[in-house]
Amino acid sequence: MTLSRDECQALDATDPLAGFRAEFTLPDDRIYLAGNSLGAPPKSAAARVARAVEREWGGELVGGWNTAGWFAQPLAMGDRIAPLIGAGPGQVVAGNTTSIAVFQALAAALKLRPDRRVIVADLGEFPTDRYIAEGLAALLDGYEVRDWPHVGDDVAVVLLSEVVYSTGERRDVAEVTARVQAAGALMVWDVCHSVGAFPVDVSAADFAVGCTYKYLNGGPGSPAFLYVNPRHHGTARNALTGWYAHAEPFAFEPSFRPAEGVRGFAVSTPHVLSFAALDAALEIFERADLAAVRAKSLALTSLFIELAESAHPDLRLATPREPARRGSQVSFRHPHGYPVVRALAERGVQGDFRAPDILRFGFAPLYLRYVDVYDAATALTEVFAAEPWHDERYTRRLAVT
Amino acid sequence: MTLSRDECQALDATDPLAGFRAEFTLPDDRIYLAGNSLGAPPKSAAARVARAVEREWGGELVGGWNTAGWFAQPLAMGDRIAPLIGAGPGQVVAGNTTSIAVFQALAAALKLRPDRRVIVADLGEFPTDRYIAEGLAALLDGYEVRDWPHVGDDVAVVLLSEVVYSTGERRDVAEVTARVQAAGALMVWDVCHSVGAFPVDVSAADFAVGCTYKYLNGGPGSPAFLYVNPRHHGTARNALTGWYAHAEPFAFEPSFRPAEGVRGFAVSTPHVLSFAALDAALEIFERADLAAVRAKSLALTSLFIELAESAHPDLRLATPREPARRGSQVSFRHPHGYPVVRALAERGVQGDFRAPDILRFGFAPLYLRYVDVYDAATALTEVFAAEPWHDERYTRRLAVT
Structure with a gap:
């Protein structure tokens, strides 16, 4: 039984981890499903790093090895x-x-x-x-x-x-x-x-x-x-x-x-x-309950599998279906994985591609919502319907993918 | 022939590298002679690092590996x-x-x-x-x-x-x-x-x-x-x-x-x-002439040797006297090196101590002035005159020196 977008929003409303999302810098125009590659910045990171440069290095100089705990x-x-x-x-x-x-x-x-x-x-x-x-x-x-x-x-x-x-x-x-x-x-x-x-x-x-x-x-x-x-x-x-x-x-x-x-x-x-x-x-x-993180992670990945799996007849799930055997990412194989990932990025969903044929989507439970999963799966279905592998805008390789 | 403080100020006034000093964050209350251990921060570093955190990581996320040149x-x-x-x-x-x-x-x-x-x-x-x-x-x-x-x-x-x-x-x-x-x-x-x-x-x-x-x-x-x-x-x-x-x-x-x-x-x-x-x-x-850096470095270290060497009968120069055989630091040996370095730090001159008996003073030509060398040598002479090794405030070891 697949959830509706409204039902996803209802899950977000009662998500015990929902408050963490506001602690991260996230793009307004994208759903970020590459946190398994590089996590999003905590909003507190900028001030913490600035303190290291200005107060610790600038203020303590070599003394920072002791006084700043380096x-x-x-x-x-x-x-x-x-x-x-x-x-x-x-x-x-x-x-x-x-x-x-x-x-x-x-x-x-x-x-x-x-x-x-x-x-x-x-x-x-x-x-x-x-x-x-x-x-x-x-x-x-x-x-x-x-x-x-x-x-x-x-x-x-x-x-x-x-x-x-x-x-x-x-x-x-x-x-x-x-x-x-x-x-x-x-x-x-x-x-x-x-x-x-x-x-x-x-x-x-x-x-x-x-x-x-x-x-x-x-x-x-x-x-x-x-x-x-x-x-x-x-x-x-x-x-x-x-x-x-x-x-x-x-x-x-x-x-x-x-x-x-x-x-x-x-x-x-x-x-x-x-x-x-x-x-x-x-x-x-240090404030997050890792058991809650795991529970949400499995809910997000299960939902994405359920919503995305039927997007194209050649799409094959590479991630184990059994929850206990999954990390916090969902991978699919598709012969045209690369153009699909690029076309998806143009629609505001950032996953990544790994040679030869893997589409990867990571789900960081601290800053992703159920509705993000819903919208990402919808975009994936639409992208497959457009068959972007016929479009050379998407098949041209970038330097590093 | 030893220079006077006025003569040092005159050298600073015509120093071709003098303009670089303003590009660094330096303490108001100290002469920093430990740049051979950890250099002082360029003022531009804070903004550059903030850009990496906020614009590159925050703005590009994993795409920064390409777009930000990581x-x-x-x-x-x-x-x-x-x-x-x-x-x-x-x-x-x-x-x-x-x-x-x-x-x-x-x-x-x-x-x-x-x-x-x-x-x-x-x-x-x-x-x-x-x-x-x-x-x-x-x-x-x-x-x-x-x-x-x-x-x-x-x-x-x-x-x-x-x-x-x-x-x-x-x-x-x-x-x-x-x-x-x-x-x-x-x-x-x-x-x-x-x-x-x-x-x-x-x-x-x-x-x-x-x-x-x-x-x-x-x-x-x-x-x-x-x-x-x-x-x-x-x-x-x-x-x-x-x-x-x-x-x-x-x-x-x-x-x-x-x-x-x-x-x-x-x-x-x-x-x-x-x-x-x-x-x-x-x-x-990329804007500094390294030959000018070397010339100033030798002038600074020669001046410091000349001014500081007679501060105490047990003080021995550990650095070669011949300019070509020197880096940009001056080291002395003294049996009470540790309390001397600590007492000197209290007078606003930051060098460091290396076991068993070495007092080190580094001279970074981009941000140090001739007058700093003069003042540091004066402080060193005064510290030795006070024989700080009789004072347990200075002999107590800190965790890391």
Whole structure:
């Protein structure tokens, strides 16, 4: 039974998360369904970043490392991310990029399983994870990268995304972690496409990595994070031993000596201005009930599937239909995905396209309404009816899509 | 012959760089001699960063990767840094941190000299460089880190700072590079403490790394950069093979294939807000004559040495007296360096202390005046006369100095 537009508006009126929408800067002329790629700005981010530039940098100058808490950012922000992924304080360090964190996690895992020479990743992952695994294998010699779901006794570590970036499939973290660890391998989760979309729990994993610029709305290129299970603190080795990971960074000792705990996986000087925007973004999540976020996310994605699925005979749902197996995005496959996404953007609905044939629509529950879902699905149906793949305005490729 | 305060004011009146001072936010109540640690903010940085948050992120959302040039930042900013270090277009990539760039340079160098197993660094370096070398050696097995100036035929790569962070000594880049390369090793220069202070030329080196938050004034934790000599393009391998280094990042190919040229050493998603402040900072350098910057730098540091050196019988100059062998800082050694630096800060002169006994004073020629040098030296002399090491207000250690 499909909802009407009026019924969607009624749902918005009673939505317990509805108040969050006003905290974000959103375009008047578009429905933004790419928050799974880059989240919308919290309105508070501008003032928070301005404070970092003018009051902290301008007012404190180099003293800001102490007085403005810059030096503490990687651990302080890690502690604030921790509850979003089922981790505790002192288990997460923020900074750098997801790719860097993947490298650190994989390199540490290989050293913890020195008798095993295989890294397993998924061909369907966001490629940077796999690329980093390949680069590490090439650096070390004698290692190879194999495809999931190989879990033989030669496997040192398995790297998987909780939610697959292309299809939006959500994996069963508990089941996969237990299976991998039972085979004697270590488990690294990439939660880029799940953190902030629903309650994540990677506490049983060995390592986890993620970014903060998708559902967490930390801004373009905001800091990544790395979770290190406490059972590995003191034994897991960070390959990127910058001065922030030293036991006493300001002793300027000539040789490296790792900090205890997760700070041993810090690298170096944090990108302070990028951390400032993340500060504003996390403050919002500290007031949001993640169970309510998940409930609304599933309602939004279910509604979109229901409304959009019959838009064209060649349109195929790529996302699992079972709610528990979905992240907070809906992907379809269509041979003319690219012109459809472009034509849709011209009608004010911003999704994205991923080669070769995937149309992706992300649903950020903190700032999207049921009526947005209704209107987006209506626009999609209209666009398919117009068959934009016959129109060269839409088939010409842009530099980056 | 020591200058008087009036004579210093006269020099300021005819200083060809004097106009730049008004472009920076500087405290009214302090003379800022820590620009070698963190540069002062360009006044234009606040508006530039606000534009990135409000107009780019807020206005373009995910489209900013194209329309606001975010995707192009690592190479575009690298091309703008290149002339400051004697490099050409397509030879420098910006992003991440100096420590990460050091790791990339050293790892690439080791692969280019597979029959050699020694990394040479200097015990007196800023420690992160050496720590990273140790971490890489530990990751790879069979490698060791030895101290400069060892240059035997077992040496794969030498990593040195052009200007030593503690003493301010400037090394002869051309001579050392030639000597190292003649021994069959590769040369990596760290120009953190030289870029922006004078015309740097690392074009003969194999790799160079640097930060942008010291003399370049890019802001706390602003992006680092990596120079890769064109003769290594296509052969040197990046160990951190994130998706930005892929030949076609948006093809989402399952296996890594390096981009040609220096983009093969990019890693992943740039920290966009940190790049925005750097954009404002580099715009200033694009109008500054680096030869004039060097001339003023030497005049300022010579004057400070002359005025301050006789402040106390135990004060010893740690910086080379010969101008050509100096960066843009002056360091002294004194057994009570820490209380002196703190007492000096209370009198409005901000230098810093580096264990065990170094007082550092940086002179950023774009925003410091001759009269500032005069006043700072006067304050230093007065502080020493008061012997602050007898006063526990100054001897108590702060968390981070």
